[in-house]
Amino acid sequence: MVRIRTKLLPAFFISILLLAVSSFYGLFFIDKLSKIINENTVTKNASDEAGLRFGKIENILTLYAISDSDKLPALKSEYDFSKGRLDSAAKKIKQRQDLKEFSAVIDKMRLKIAEIADKMIVARREQLKKEGDIGSSLAEMKKLRYEIIDKTARGSEKLKLGLAQMGYEDNEFNFQYKDKKHLDNWFAGIENARSNLEKEKFDLVLPLLDEYFVLAQKVSGARFEADDLGAKNQYYLIQADNILVEYNIAASHITAVLDKEKNIILDDSARQKKISLFFIFTSFLAVILVSIIVSRSINAPIEELVKVARKISFGDLSQRADVNSNDEMGYLAGVFNLMIDSIEKSGKKIEEEGDELRAIISSMGEGLLVLDRKLNIILMNKTAEKALGVSLDDVAGQHVKKILTVFKGDTELPLSQYPANRMFKSGEAVSISIKDNYYYKTLSGKMLPVEIVTAPLFKDGIKGAIVVFKDITDLKVADEDREYAKINLENALKTVYIERDLVREQKTKLEAILNSIGDAVFAVDKEKKVILFNSAAEKITGFSFKDIKNHLYSDYIKFIDEITKAEKNEFINAALSGEKTILSNHTVLVAKDKNLVSVDQTTAPIRNSLGEIIGCIIVFRDVTAKREVDRMRSDFISIASHQLRTPLSGMKWFLEILLNGDVGKLNPKQAGIIKETYANNQNMIDLVNKMLDMSRIESNRMVVNFERVNLADMVKKIIGEIKPMLRQKGQKIHFTGLKDTDLEVNADKILIKNILGNLISNASRYTPVGGEIKVKITQKEKNSLLFSVKDNGIGIPKKEQYRIFKKFFRATNAVEFEANGTGLGLYIVKSILDIMGGKIWFKSEQNKGTEFLFTLPIDIMWCSISK
Amino acid sequence: MAKEKKKILIVEDDRFLVKAYKIRFGKIGFDVAVEENGKSGLAKAKKFKPDLIILDLMLPKMNGFEFLAAAKKDEAIKNIPVLVLSVLGQKADKEKALSLGAKDYFVKTDYTLEEIVKNIDKYL
Numbered sequence: 001m002v003r004i005r006t007k008l009l010p011a012f013f014i015s016i017l018l019l020a021v022s023s024f025y026g027l028f029f030i031d032k033l034s035k036i037i038n039e040n041t042v043t044k045n046a047s048d049e050a051g052l053r054f055g056k057i058e059n060i061l062t063l064y065a066i067s068d069s070d071k072l073p074a075l076k077s078e079y080d081f082s083k084g085r086l087d088s089a090a091k092k093i094k095q096r097q098d099l100k101e102f103s104a105v106i107d108k109m110r111l112k113i114a115e116i117a118d119k120m121i122v123a124r125r126e127q128l129k130k131e132g133d134i135g136s137s138l139a140e141m142k143k144l145r146y147e148i149i150d151k152t153a154r155g156s157e158k159l160k161l162g163l164a165q166m167g168y169e170d171n172e173f174n175f176q177y178k179d180k181k182h183l184d185n186w187f188a189g190i191e192n193a194r195s196n197l198e199k200e201k202f203d204l205v206l207p208l209l210d211e212y213f214v215l216a217q218k219v220s221g222a223r224f225e226a227d228d229l230g231a232k233n234q235y236y237l238i239q240a241d242n243i244l245v246e247y248n249i250a251a252s253h254i255t256a257v258l259d260k261e262k263n264i265i266l267d268d269s270a271r272q273k274k275i276s277l278f279f280i281f282t283s284f285l286a287v288i289l290v291s292i293i294v295s296r297s298i299n300a301p302i303e304e305l306v307k308v309a310r311k312i313s314f315g316d317l318s319q320r321a322d323v324n325s326n327d328e329m330g331y332l333a334g335v336f337n338l339m340i341d342s343i344e345k346s347g348k349k350i351e352e353e354g355d356e357l358r359a360i361i362s363s364m365g366e367g368l369l370v371l372d373r374k375l376n377i378i379l380m381n382k383t384a385e386k387a388l389g390v391s392l393d394d395v396a397g398q399h400v401k402k403i404l405t406v407f408k409g410d411t412e413l414p415l416s417q418y419p420a421n422r423m424f425k426s427g428e429a430v431s432i433s434i435k436d437n438y439y440y441k442t443l444s445g446k447m448l449p450v451e452i453v454t455a456p457l458f459k460d461g462i463k464g465a466i467v468v469f470k471d472i473t474d475l476k477v478a479d480e481d482r483e484y485a486k487i488n489l490e491n492a493l494k495t496v497y498i499e500r501d502l503v504r505e506q507k508t509k510l511e512a513i514l515n516s517i518g519d520a521v522f523a524v525d526k527e528k529k530v531i532l533f534n535s536a537a538e539k540i541t542g543f544s545f546k547d548i549k550n551h552l553y554s555d556y557i558k559f560i561d562e563i564t565k566a567e568k569n570e571f572i573n574a575a576l577s578g579e580k581t582i583l584s585n586h587t588v589l590v591a592k593d594k595n596l597v598s599v600d601q602t603t604a605p606i607r608n609s610l611g612e613i614i615g616c617i618i619v620f621r622d623v624t625a626k627r628e629v630d631r632m633r634s635d636f637i638s639i640a641s642h643q644l645r646t647p648l649s650g651m652k653w654f655l656e657i658l659l660n661g662d663v664g665k666l667n668p669k670q671a672g673i674i675k676e677t678y679a680n681n682q683n684m685i686d687l688v689n690k691m692l693d694m695s696r697i698e699s700n701r702m703v704v705n706f707e708r709v710n711l712a713d714m715v716k717k718i719i720g721e722i723k724p725m726l727r728q729k730g731q732k733i734h735f736t737g738l739k740d741t742d743l744e745v746n747a748d749k750i751l752i753k754n755i756l757g758n759l760i761s762n763a764s765r766y767t768p769v770g771g772e773i774k775v776k777i778t779q780k781e782k783n784s785l786l787f788s789v790k791d792n793g794i795g796i797p798k799k800e801q802y803r804i805f806k807k808f809f810r811a812t813n814a815v816e817f818e819a820n821g822t823g824l825g826l827y828i829v830k831s832i833l834d835i836m837g838g839k840i841w842f843k844s845e846q847n848k849g850t851e852f853l854f855t856l857p858i859d860i861m862w863c864s865i866s867k
Numbered sequence: 868m869a870k871e872k873k874k875i876l877i878v879e880d881d882r883f884l885v886k887a888y889k890i891r892f893g894k895i896g897f898d899v900a901v902e903e904n905g906k907s908g909l910a911k912a913k914k915f916k917p918d919l920i921i922l923d924l925m926l927p928k929m930n931g932f933e934f935l936a937a938a939k940k941d942e943a944i945k946n947i948p949v950l951v952l953s954v955l956g957q958k959a960d961k962e963k964a965l966s967l968g969a970k971d972y973f974v975k976t977d978y979t980l981e982e983i984v985k986n987i988d989k990y991l
Contacts, residue, residue: 645954646881649975653887656979662894685976692956705958750958 016287301329305336317344369467370457371420375400378464387471388442407439407447419454420465429455434472449476523606524553525615528572540622542592558590562598575603575616598624637695641688648688651681683820690824697831704836706746712739714749715777718756725761730770737777745785745858751832758825759789759852765818767793785858790851796844805830813846873991874898876917878908878934880926891980905929909937912944918991924953935967948990
């Protein structure tokens with residue numbers, strides 16, 4: 001909603017005019033105006049003021065209005081009485097009694113004194129009045145008043161001093177000073193008034209003069225003359241000193257000041273004139289100010305609209321008029337803005353539609369040609385350009401025959417038969433389909449099979465043709481292909497039937513084989529559904545092929561880990577992705593009756609002739625018995641070994657006793673036999689130890705215990721323990737490599753001792769007397785150690801080297817050289833290294849010597865318990 | 868060398884081995900007492916108050932481990948050093964014996980009597 005409040009300049013100027021007229025009217029009827037003004041403001045104030053002051057003065061004057069001058073002696077006695085009271089009061093002060101009460105008494109007394117003094121002044125003035133001197137009476141009054149007050153003041157000064165000596169402050173006596181001050185001010189005002197009057201500051205003076213003359217009138221006894229200046233307003237002419245004052249009784253203020261000859265010195269009209277002048281001036285200012293504001297508020301919006309319109313005409317549709325006032329200008333600007341908005345919108349819309357159209361034309365899969373009536377090219381889209389191998393820029397305006405010729409089958413059509421011309425003739429759209437067998441021959445000679453639709457382009461009649469064509473090469477080919485495919489399929493089908501019969505035959509044969517072998521065989525397809533299940537599998541699992549055929553194998557057959565009891569399925573997944581796996585450790589099958597069957601199994605993928613995996617086959621075997629036997633064997637070995645040690649140690653010690661001569665001296669022959677017996681016994685002890693190690697390794701009970709050890713110290717210790725044995729054969733041993741480092745490794749001392757012990761004792765055993773053994777340790781990579789034990793002994797024959805790590809194997813030259821030996825040492829060393837994650841290999845040449853090398857990982861974080 | 872008569876208690880059930888001990892230790896001059904099971908071994912230890920005990924583990928009535936546990940609790944004998952001589956070679960057995968208070972542990976087949984005597988001297 002727009003508030004209509006016209007700000008149009010003419011209307012406003014008219015109102016200004018009215019205002020001016022009224023002020024001039026006011027000028028001519030000034031007293032009316034001034035009355036209104038005065039009455040309403042100045043008069044009120046002045047009379048209020050005068051009234052107030054008059055009231056105050058009245059009070060004082062009543063004090064003066066005592067006419068009985070005979071009362072003087074009575075007054076005097078009153079004065080004496082009061083004075084006596086004051087003296088007794090002073091005595092009381094000396095006795096320090098209630099001083100507040102005392103000061104109140106003092107106040108009362110002083111007021112009383114003032115009262116009396118006033119009375120005395122009045123009485124005196126009465127006397128003077130008779131002598132008729134008013135001017136001096138005023139002065140006298142003043143003088144007297146001052147005298148009394150001074151006296152009182154001095155007296156009270158004394159009192160004040162006296163009280164001050166007793167500790168009282170000034171402010172107890174302030175009231176007295178207020179009175180004095182008041183009177184002082186009043187008299188000072190009168191004096192001021194007189195001097196201002198002389199200086200013609202009329203308006204300042206008047207209020208005071210009013211007072212003065214009222215007072216004067218009362219005091220002087222109202223010597224006045226009635227004025228004949230209009231009966232409506234009554235005036236007093238008051239004489240005071242050498243001037244006459246015209247006093248308006250009704251208004252209670254002075255309207256003029258005249259001299260003795262009644263000539264006007266100052267009058268009110270001056271004031272009134274001043275007032276009206278003031279009003280004219282201010283109204284003039286107001287007019288100017290308002291017209292400036294108005295013109296701005298009208299002009300500014302108009303200017304703004306003009307500015308915006310100009311910008312728009314230059315094409316800048318983004319501009320809007322910035323006029324926000326709540327009136328017609330604002331409304332106009334608002335409507336103006338809306339108009340621009342809609343222009344802008346429709347402009348955008350047209351642009352968008354144009355863009356859309358362009359996009360459609362360029363992206364459509366069909367070719368678009370726009371031709372005029374003469375078949376000249378007006379427009380072409382990208383698809384058409386591509387299909388025909390031309391660009392619009394090159395051929396625009398040229399005849400369509402320049403870019404293509406229309407064929408039906410192998411026959412070229414005359415121009416009149418072109419679809420566009422046929423359309424022009426008939427006036428209706430023409431459509432050519434695949435069945436019509438039309439072709440466009442392009443500039444390059446390519447024959448493009450096409451479907452065509454052509455429609456008229458209307459613009460005051462048919463101005464041209466819109467041709468839409470589609471390249472149907474693919475469709476044509478597909479058609480032909482379909483025929484061939486049909487024939488091929490029929491042939492293929494015949495072959496399939498023949499093969500199927502063959503396969504059936506083979507399948508039967510396979511089934512027969514599968515059922516006869518002892519191992520359980522089952523196969524699953526890619527979805528892990530059971531497709532094969534032989535009788536051995538049925539026996540072991542308790543399920544029949546009939547029951548589980550085409551079901552998910554894991555619904556029935558569960559393979560679990562022996563120790564963790566968790567289901568194992570990864571081996572089938574691995575096989576289905578192409579890996580051949582063998583699982584033999586700790587796999588247990590859960591049979592139909594929930595029995596656990598230990599199994600060893602092999603899994604492999606099944607591939608079709610194309611090599612694609614279509615399933616996997618699993619062969620497994622019940623090894624419960626075997627495992628049981630293994631365990632028993634292991635345990636047996638353990639128990640036997642431990643039991644064997646008792647007699648072995650007995651023999652060892654007895655032989656020692658014999659050799660020591662504790663039960664009698666032996667002759668050399670006897671000693672020799674005993675020594676040999678001792679050596680044999682030692683071999684048996686050795687064998688027992690190795691068998692224990694072996695049984696531990698094989699039953700997976702070998703545990704690696706890591707501790708941080710100083711590598712060099714550990715190896716030195718091991719060598720130290722072996723040295724005595726070497727000394728017997730006069731053999732030397734050297735330790736090189738990391739022998740002097742502080743390198744600390746995480747290692748199992750016992751196992752390393754076992755490995756090194758075995759290798760070094762082998763080296764010693766298979767090296768003749770006086771030979772040399774070298775032990776070297778180096779750091780291979782960041783976390784791996786390389787050990788080397790090298791001898792210059794009998795070496796290992798090449799032909800037998802591949803068997804050197806096998807259980808119980810001893811090379812032929814080794815057996816020859818040293819009858820005693822278990823054939824277990826290297827097997828144990830390799831097994832230990834396998835567990836620890838190390839590797840062992842050797843270099844050997846017969847009769848030259850052998851070097852065994854092994855690596856040990858020493859990574860702190862690495863650790864593994866029995867596999 | 869002259870040895871003052873040190874008392875050694877042997878707790879071992881195999882007579883063959885005991886004989887060997889007696890010959891060797893007797894030669895040296897130890898005062899040797901022998902018991903063939905853990906229970907009587909404990910009783911003898913209290914009475915005989917040996918300076919050292921040689922203890923087998925595989926004993927009837929009360930095996931070596933039990934002996935060690937009991938000896939540990941007995942005020943009279945808990946301070947007598949015990950050397951275990953056994954056929955059991957596993958690390959676990961050695962640790963168990965040592966944790967039960969044995970001063971040392973030897974696998975019989977790995978040590979000559981001479982070596983054993985050297986160790987006895989060490990602990991006496």
